[in-house]
Amino acid sequence: MTAQDKAGTESAADAAVLIGRFQPFHNGHLHLLQRALERAPTVIVVLGSAFHARNTKNPLTWQERATMIAGALPQAQRQRVRFVATRDYYDDRRWSAEVRRLVEEVAGEQARIVLVGHFKDASSYYLRHFPHWTLEALERAGDIDATDIRRLWFEAEDMEVTMDVLAQTLPPSVRQYLRTWSLLPHYAALAEEHRQLQQYKAAWSAAPYPPIFTTVDAVIRAADHVLLVQRKGFPGRGLWAIPGGFLDQRERLLQAALRELAEETNLAVLPVTLEDALVDVRIFDHPDRSARGRTITHAYYFDLRLEHLPEVEAADDAAQAVWTSIAQLAAMEERFFDDHFHILDSFLTLTGAR
DSSP states (O other): OOHHHHHHHHHOOSEEEEEEOOTTOOHHHHHHHHHHHHHOSEEEEEEOSOSOOOOSSSOSOHHHHHHHHHHTSOHHHHTTEEEEEOOOOSOHHHHHHHHHHHHHHHHOTTOOEEEEEOOOSGGGGGGGGOTTSEEEEOOOOSSOOHHHHHHHHHTOSSHHHHHHHTTTTSOHHHHHHHHHHTTSHHHHHHHHHHHHHHHHHHHTTTSSSOOOEEEEEEEEEETTEEEEEEEOSSSSTTOEEOSEEEOOTTOOHHHHHHHHHHHHHOOSSOHHHHHHTEEEEEEEOOTTSOTTSSEEEEEEEEEOOOSSOOOOOOOTTEEEEEEEEHHHHGGGGGGBSTTHHHHHHHHHOOSSOO
C-alpha cells in the first residue's frame, strides 16, 4: 500500500491543512507536514503573514517560503502539496474566513478536511477557529523555536558556523537556502534592523514589567488621495507609513495625532479645520502589530472634503511626505510599515467587503 493509499484509508480525509508562517521552515514544521501527508492525499499549506513588507519577524516572502518548503520534500511528496497565501488581517473573523475560502478553492466546498497543528503557546489559538474541520494536534517535536533561529541567523558572524549550529534544527535544504539568501541585499538590511531592535528592547529591559507603548496615527484624505510618509530610520527604513508617533506624557490623544502630523508633513491645514474634518477614530491593538513590542495605536481618520491637495513638506523622521491616490494603495501593500496598510484598509476598504 502506498503512503497515499494509506492516507485515504486511515484518515477518511480529502485534504490535510497545515497553517503557519514558517519563518523559516524547521524540523518541527517538517514533522507536522509529514503527518499531514500521512493523513490525506493532498496537503494544503497556508502561508500566513503574506503580502507584507519584509521585516525581522517575516523576512521571507510567501513565494520564497513555498520554494523553501518544497525543497525539503522528495519529488513524490512535493507533487501532493499545494500552497496558498493569506495576509494578516489583524481580525480573526476575516482571517479565518479567508483561510476557509482558500482551502475550499483548492479542495472543494464539500471536502473532508483535517487540520494538523501544534499548540505551541497562546498564539496557536487560531487552530480552534475551524470547527467544521477535524483537528489533529501533535506534541511538540523537539525544542525548536523559529524566533531563536532567526536571531542566530541575523547575528551570524560566520554563516557556515551558524548553519552548523542549526544542523539539528533545520532540514539540509533549508540551511542551504538561508545560506544563499544571506548573500542578498535584503539580509544585510534586516540584520541591521534586528540589531537596532535588540538595542531598543534592551533599553526597556530594566522596567518592572513589559512596557506597553501608546501611539497615534493620522489618516488624512483629500481629493481621493491619502497622505503618506516614507520612514527615514529604523525600523522600517524606506517603507511607507501613516503620519504618526508616540504619545507624550502630558498630551491628549487627538492633540498628539495633530502634533505628529504637523512635525512629519507640515500639512498646510489649520488644526481647527482638521478637527472639523474628523470622521472616525479606531484602536488597533493586536499584540503582534509592531516589532518594537506591544504597541497600541489610536488612528484618527480625517476627510478634508477638498478637490485640491494641500501643500506638504517632509520633516522630522519622515524622508518624504506624499499625497497618494487611494486607487494605488492596494498595489503598495508590500511596501507598508507594520500594519499601516491594514489601518488604511479598515477606513477605506481596500481589500474588499468585510
